[in-house]
Amino acid sequence: MPSWPIHEKWGLKLNIPINVLREVNRIIDTIIHDLGRKLIVNSVRVLVVDIIVSVKRGLDLMIQYLKESSICSMNFDDCLRAAALHHLLDVLELHVRGYGWHVASNKSSRELLDESYRYLMKRIREQYIKLPVRVKIQCKAKEYKEYPPRVKDFISKLNDVKNALATYSDEVVHDVIEHVKHKGGPAIGEKFVLELLRLLRQCNIIIHGDIEVNGKVVPLALAVKRIFSCIKNYGEVKIKIQSSTGIIKLKANSIIELIREIINLLEQFLINES
Numbered sequence: 001m002p003s004w005p006i007h008e009k010w011g012l013k014l015n016i017p018i019n020v021l022r023e024v025n026r027i028i029d030t031i032i033h034d035l036g037r038k039l040i041v042n043s044v045r046v047l048v049v050d051i052i053v054s055v056k057r058g059l060d061l062m063i064q065y066l067k068e069s070s071i072c073s074m075n076f077d078d079c080l081r082a083a084a085l086h087h088l089l090d091v092l093e094l095h096v097r098g099y100g101w102h103v104a105s106n107k108s109s110r111e112l113l114d115e116s117y118r119y120l121m122k123r124i125r126e127q128y129i130k131l132p133v134r135v136k137i138q139c140k141a142k143e144y145k146e147y148p149p150r151v152k153d154f155i156s157k158l159n160d161v162k163n164a165l166a167t168y169s170d171e172v173v174h175d176v177i178e179h180v181k182h183k184g185g186p187a188i189g190e191k192f193v194l195e196l197l198r199l200l201r202q203c204n205i206i207i208h209g210d211i212e213v214n215g216k217v218v219p220l221a222l223a224v225k226r227i228f229s230c231i232k233n234y235g236e237v238k239i240k241i242q243s244s245t246g247i248i249k250l251k252a253n254s255i256i257e258l259i260r261e262i263i264n265l266l267e268q269f270l271i272n273e274s
C-alpha cells in the first residue's frame, strides 16, 4: 500500500480530519490486511481438496469495525470517505506496480484512476452480487440482487472520493509513482518468473499446481515470492518440480540464472514436441 503519509496528504485535501484518517488506516491495514476488498474465506485441506468452511464479506466486516470505533462513530461519513480513499489509493498502487512505474508514468493519470476505480468496484461486486462459483456451491452463500444500503453508502462515498481525486489525478498518480519508485521491488521480475512457471504448467512440465522451493511446497503464486526472498537472503534457490516424467531439480544463484534454467526446460519441451 502507499505509505500512510500519502493517504493522509490526500485525506486532508478531502477535508477528512487526521485522527479519522489514522484510525481508518489502522483498521483497514492491521486487523486483517486490506480489509474490505475481498471475501474472507476459511478453508481446510482434506487430502488434496480445499473445502470452504466459512465465508465472510470483508466489506461488511470493515463497516462493522468502523462502526464500533469511537473515533469513527462521531463522524461516520468521513470514516467511509477515508476508507474509500484508502482502498482507491491502494489499488492505484497495485496498478502502478502491475504496469511497472516507468510504463505507468507514460499512461494517462485519469485512465489509471478510472481503471483502479473499476477494479475496486469489481472486488465489491464479487462480494455481494456475483460470488465466486466455489463459494456459492460449497457455502450456499446468497448473492444479493442489489447492494444492501450500507454498501450503497460506501459506494456513493467512493464515487465522491474518486471524483474529487480526479481533479488532481496528475498529482495523485505522481505521488504513488514516486512511492513505488523508492520502494522499488522486483514487481516486473516476479511477474515474469510467474509467467514462466505458468508456461511450465501449461506444457505439463509442472503437473501439480505446487512446486517445492527450498524445502517447502507452495502454490505457484506464492512460490515466486519465496524464490525472490531465498535468493535475496541465501543467495541461492533450490526448486523441485513434479513433472510428468519424474522430479526435476533446479538450482540457481540469481533470478537471471533461474530464468535461463526455466527457458532451457521449455526449449527441451518444444524440441520434443516438434
Ligand SMILES: [Zn+2]
Residues within 6 Å of the ligand: 001, 028, 029, 034, 086, 090
Ligand atoms: Zn492498505
